[in-house]
Amino acid sequence: MNTYRKLANATFWFHWIWVAILLGGIPLQFAFQWYKPIHMVVLTTTIVSQLLWLGCPLVALENALRAKYDPNTTYSGSFICHYLKKRFGIKVSPTIITVQLVAMVVVSAVLWIR
Numbered sequence: 001m002n003t004y005r006k007l008a009n010a011t012f013w014f015h016w017i018w019v020a021i022l023l024g025g026i027p028l029q030f031a032f033q034w035y036k037p038i039h040m041v042v043l044t045t046t047i048v049s050q051l052l053w054l055g056c057p058l059v060a061l062e063n064a065l066r067a068k069y070d071p072n073t074t075y076s077g078s079f080i081c082h083y084l085k086k087r088f089g090i091k092v093s094p095t096i097i098t099v100q101l102v103a104m105v106v107v108s109a110v111l112w113i114r
Contacts, residue, residue, distance in 0.1 A: 008065035008073075015058045015079055022046060026104065029111050036112060043108055046101070 025039035049057050056079060063074040075082045078097050084090040 002069040004065045004068035005070075008062050008069070011058060011062040011065060015056075015062065018042070018046075018058070019080060022101075022104065026107055026111070029108070039108060040112055043105060047105060050101075 021042050028035040059079050066073040078094045080097050081092050084092050
């Protein structure tokens with residue numbers, strides 16, 4: 001298998017783990033007090049990177065790697081939107097993803113302050 005493909009796939013799996021940490025973060029904050037700072041770092045890093053790069057740098061990295069071995073495998077837009085549609089046939093608007101991310105920030109901030 002091509003090295004670029006392996007790296008792109010590794011980026012893909014790292015991205016899914018990152019998303020799982022984001023989504024699972026709120027319930028984990030209730031279960032484990034020690035998890036709050038970890039989730040806030042992941043959440044803050046996500047928000048800052050979205051603002052700095054006007055999108056997710058992991059999408060850019062994955063696409064750059066995929067373009068090296070097969071330009072037809074690249075995509076534009078949201079990682080979650082792309083793979084939900086590709087793998088499960090579920091079409092989700094990028095706006096919904098953004099609204100959910102903002103909601104996670106608000107809920108996490110409230111939990112952090114408490």
